[in-house]
Amino acid sequence: EAGVAQSPRYKIIEKRQSVAFWCNPISGHATLYWYQQILGQGPKLLIQFQNNGVVDDSQLPKDRFSAERLKGVDSTLKIQPAKLEDSAVYLCASSLGVRNTDTQYFGPGTRLTVL
Amino acid sequence: GESVGLHLPTLSVQEGDNSIINCAYSNSASDYFIWYKQESGKGPQFIIDIRSNMDKRQGQRVTVLLNKTVKHLSLQIAATQPGDSAVYFCAENSNPGANSKLTFGKGITLSVRP
Numbered sequence: 761e762a763g764v765a766q767s768p769r770y771k772i773i774e775k776r777q778s779v780a781f782w783c784n785p786i787s788g789h790a791t792l793y794w795y796q797q798i799l800g801q802g803p804k805l806l807i808q809f810q811n812n813g814v815v816d817d818s819q820l821p822k823d824r825f826s827a828e829r830l831k832g833v834d835s836t837l838k839i840q841p842a843k844l845e846d847s848a849v850y851l852c853a854s855s856l857g858v859r860n861t862d863t864q865y866f867g868p869g870t871r872l873t874v875l
Numbered sequence: 876g877e878s879v880g881l882h883l884p885t886l887s888v889q890e891g892d893n894s895i896i897n898c899a900y901s902n903s904a905s906d907y908f909i910w911y912k913q914e915s916g917k918g919p920q921f922i923i924d925i926r927s928n929m930d931k932r933q934g935q936r937v938t939v940l941l942n943k944t945v946k947h948l949s950l951q952i953a954a955t956q957p958g959d960s961a962v963y964f965c966a967e968n969s970n971p972g973a974n975s976k977l978t979f980g981k982g983i984t985l986s987v988r989p
Contacts, residue, residue: 764918800981800982801979801981801982802964802966802979802980802981802982803919803964803977803979804979805976805977808976816976851918851919853918861907861924861926863909863921863924864921864977865921866911866918866919866920867918868916868917868918869917869918
């Protein structure tokens with residue numbers, strides 16, 4: 761079974777630039793998550809989708825971050841404009857459903873460096 | 876506020892010894908807990924989980940213990956191997972009864988000495 765795919769794996773940009781990340785979840789997984797992981801910390805949930813609807817975006821900085829999952833499969837996360845403190849690994853995860861016992865499977869992440 | 880934390884930032888063990896990684900949580904309403912392993916350059920990998928109606932759950936070489944009285948979670952790894960070297964995170968479901976919402980601790984690095 762193929763895992764969660766993410767691209768690019770690495771991205772370096774200057775502050776105030778824009779950047780987008782892509783995620784393709786495990787086939788058949790209805791729920792998709794985007795996390796931000798700052799160095800030395802655990803992942804922090806940014807946004808959760810079920811199919812193409814947003815379940816939870818309470819921790820997404822909506823002034824600069826946006827995400828979409830238009831067809832209920834793959835998803836993009838965008839930052840515009842980027843700040844220095846956005847430097848982190850952006851992880852995508854997926855699960856079959858939204859129950860708390862549905863295991864979340866993570867992709868390899870995209871490491872973003874903002875200069 | 877609600878938080879999940881780990882007692883020690885690093886743990887060094889001898890290959891073949893047992894490892895115990897501890898985690899404290901603060902949300903007494905949390906009903907589901909998970910341990911993840913994260914190797915360098917990779918995403919977190921599910922290890923084992925436990926529901927709040929259980930005290931202990933065993934997997935292959937791993938055991939998770941839950942003490943709800945003191946809000947403590949531990950991961951035991953038997954016969955630790957070099958491949959176990961990684962950062963370990965505990966996570967709790969901080970939205971019981973509704974959609975899954977995991978809150979992760981800061982992580983502890985396990986280093987296995989040959």
